[in-house]
Amino acid sequence: MNSAPPPKTAAGASPPSLVKAKKHPASDPPKPNLYQMDEMLNLALEEKEDDPRASLNLPRPGSPYRLLKAVKDTSLPAKLPRRKITLHLTGDMSRYVWSFDGKTMAEQPYVIIKKGEIIELELVNDTMMHHPIHLHGHFFRLLMGNGSRSPLKHTVDVPPMTKRTVEFEANEARDWMFHCHILYHMMSGMARVFRYEDEEKTSPPQPLAGPHATSLGEHAHDMSYIWGAASLQSNMSEGLLTWMNPRNDLQLAWEVGWQDVEDSQYEIDALYQHYFNPNFQAFAG
Ligand SMILES: [Cu+2]
Structure with missing residues (x-):
């Protein structure tokens, strides 16, 4: 992608578009209030409302995930074995360090999965911050009441003190990064590698000082x-x-x-x- 500035248009004119339909430009959201946490909490509360559009009424709207529907059936094969993995999103706001299940990536690098199984992944946010959680190499189904039309995503925002459940078919191989997409959180420890079992057999985890350290790169050691x-x-x-x-x-x-x-x-x-x-x-x- 080049970084040339967007073409200049006359005042009020719409920028170029790929579709010939009536445009519905989103309004610019107001700047966040950096001095209070209420916006984060409001979003979590609005999400509990019956109205799936509730969080859109906030001055800074949230992710209205309940409105998202896939255009076709995204159900996973019923005959595949299923397994549930629960991960808690953990951290310490005052020291600003972040982790899964209270452990940083360097302390516990791997979640082992097996080719051909369906992983139901429950993400429980125990912190007072949003964490947009991203899995490389797979699309997961976001399970929020839309059944066979559950949307496919690779990143899901988990608001404070709530949980999200996603499911995906383990249909890849080797190692895939899984992390909070606030990259500072990732670097402080909120990351894992989803590792296929076959990879585990051919190159089992080594002590952090050994070859394992190289494969995890900068994540092999906690940052200071x-x-x-x-x-x-x-x-x-x-x-x-x-x-x-x-x-x-x-x-x-x-x-x-x-x-x-x-x-x-x-x-x-x-x-x-x-x-x-x-x-x-x-x-x-
Ligand atoms: Cu985070």
């Missing part, structure tokens, strides 16, 4: 980050420096004063915290 804030004033300086990864925080904080104090005063704190899960941590400092 350094962040901090500091101020320097005429009378004092204070600041904070943190190194973190999904399980650990190492923090250094300081306060130094030198004006209107008898001698220079200072305080330095060092703190180490290990997170077993978002609700349980151990610390020393």
Whole structure:
């Protein structure tokens, strides 16, 4: 695709189109309110309404998935064996780390599937954010009440504190990436590889330091980050420096004063915290 700017049209004229039908341009949605979470919650609540169009009435409309219908029957072969896999979408809003079932991709890389089976995949969002979940290499049926006309998709938005169920036929081979399409979430750990069992037999998982590390690329290791804030004033300086990864925080904080104090005063704190899960941590400092 080239990146040339779209052709200029006269004021009010519609841009070029491939179809000769009456156009129904969507209005521009208002900018999101970045300072409150209500919009996320409203969307989740509107979705519980009986009216499938309810979420379209919000200032920033959601994905009206219940209105989506395939143009033909998308049912999967009834004779194939079926298996249900439930994955919880997990994370920690304050530390901003994300995972499936409380484990990052580096901690638990694979979901093993078998060619010829139908996977019913239940995605349960335990967090207060939307996660658009994407599976490579397969189209899945989004099961939201449309039966044989369930739409085929490869990405599904899962609103906060709700669940979505999709199903697909495992009709490929080898390894397929599965991840949140907010790429920062993916990189912090909300990803897996759907691995066909045959691949598992020919190249079983190795310790993360071995050849396995290469096949998972940058996802073989948890990412770590350094962040901090500091101020320097005429009378004092204070600041904070943190190194973190999904399980650990190492923090250094300081306060130094030198004006209107008898001698220079200072305080330095060092703190180490290990997170077993978002609700349980151990610390020393
Ligand atoms: Cu996400």
